[in-house]
Amino acid sequence: MKAQLVSSPLAKAVAGVRWYLREIGGTARWEAYLEHCREHGHTPVSRGEFERARTDAKAAAPGARCC
Numbered sequence: 001m002k003a004q005l006v007s008s009p010l011a012k013a014v015a016g017v018r019w020y021l022r023e024i025g026g027t028a029r030w031e032a033y034l035e036h037c038r039e040h041g042h043t044p045v046s047r048g049e050f051e052r053a054r055t056d057a058k059a060a061a062p063g064a065r066c067c
Contacts, residue, residue: 026054030050
């Protein structure tokens with residue numbers, strides 16, 4: 001059986017919520033990082049180390065934040 005296209009409004013809504021949660025939860029970035037490591041032959045750090053490095057980078061370069 002072939003995969004069906006997402007066509008119903010409910011299926012589209014569920015797909016949108018799933019995408020949103022992956023983006024705000026960092027899962028999409030984590031998976032992109034793992035793919036990058038595979039492509040370049042690097043050993044990935046743990047998820048905790050990855051998130052800690054992201055948090056530290058945000059704190060070091062606050063950009064448009066006021067504080």
